[in-house]
Amino acid sequence: MIYRDLGATGEKVSAIGVGGWHLGLSHVDENLAIRIVRSAIDRGITFLDNCWDYNEGASETRMGKALRDGYRDRAFLMTKIDGRSKKEASKQLQESLRRFGVDHIDLVQHHEILRYEDPHRIFHEDGANAALVEAREAGVIRYIGFTGHKDPHIHLYMLDVAASHGFTFDTVQMPLNLFDAHYRSFAKLVVPGLVQQKVGILGMKSMANGILLRSNTVTATECLHYALNLPTSVVITGIDSMGILDQAVEAIETFRPLSDQDLQRLLAKTAGAAAGGAYEPFKTTSIFDGTASHPEWLGEEPRQVRELVPE
Secondary structure, three states: OOEEEOOOOOOEEEOEEEEOHHHHOOOOOHHHHHHHHHHHHHOOOOEEOOOOOHHHHHHHHHHHHHOOOOOHHHOEEEEEEOOOEHHHHHHHHHHHHHHHOOOOEEEEEEOOOOOOOHHHHHOOOOEHHHHHHHHHHOOOEEEEEEEOOOOHHHHHHHHHHHHHOOOOOOEEEEEOOOOOOOOOOHHHHOHHHHHHHOOEEEEEOOOOOOOHHHHOOOOHHHHHHHHHHOOOOEEEEEOOOHHHHHHHHHHHHHOOOOOHHHHHHHHHHHHHHHHHHOOOHHHHOOOOOHHHHOHHHHOOOOHHHHHHOOO
């Protein structure tokens, strides 16, 4: 296993992380989900990804069961919350703690920063970041980050709003894959600044849930090697079988930094398919936007804002 620095936190984490969404899918039963998590940890993977809204909580519950019997101490546990209000964020965080059955979560991230209003709601005095800061001060969480998959410019705006409030995130999560390199690229627009600021970079959607593979231009291993070649702290990948776990571990074992020639070869053969974003529907459609389908997860707008709007 390869271990990397998680930004400026002082933590070392596995370069591959287990994505939590797949653990709650209908074709993955609870016993298999537990086996995947424990086998991953036994094979050196320490970073575990999850979210309050994944599969109506089943993903967190299953991961929590896997972390019993001494596995919690061997894992770096991350989850995400959707609430934009302090009240809703606090409620979701408590639910995540209960599902996991733990007394603290290592990293909690604001999920799905997809809209330009999201940063303002989160950094309002009654916003979600106030809840996470209080939780950090209480020792319930250790680090704070944010995620999004829509547009790198919204990531940059979230970072700007945070800076205007004197806040620096520990981590930022985003799609990092061979197709992203050609279209609305997080790797080109967001990653360089995070490297400079020593913020932990979490890559996701290296294969876009298998969609990139349907382009018939790249293999799973090539997708993982590209993401690992970026200055990522962790590349989070969905694992729904022991075979896919083997694939992820093999990608680590065979990874070597890509030469310029190898990198250009991969980029050249994906350029045509990547143009226009057809294989990255999380950027070009709302299909992947859970908070668009469930706006109630966000919580209420700040009271002061609501009072300004005439009925």
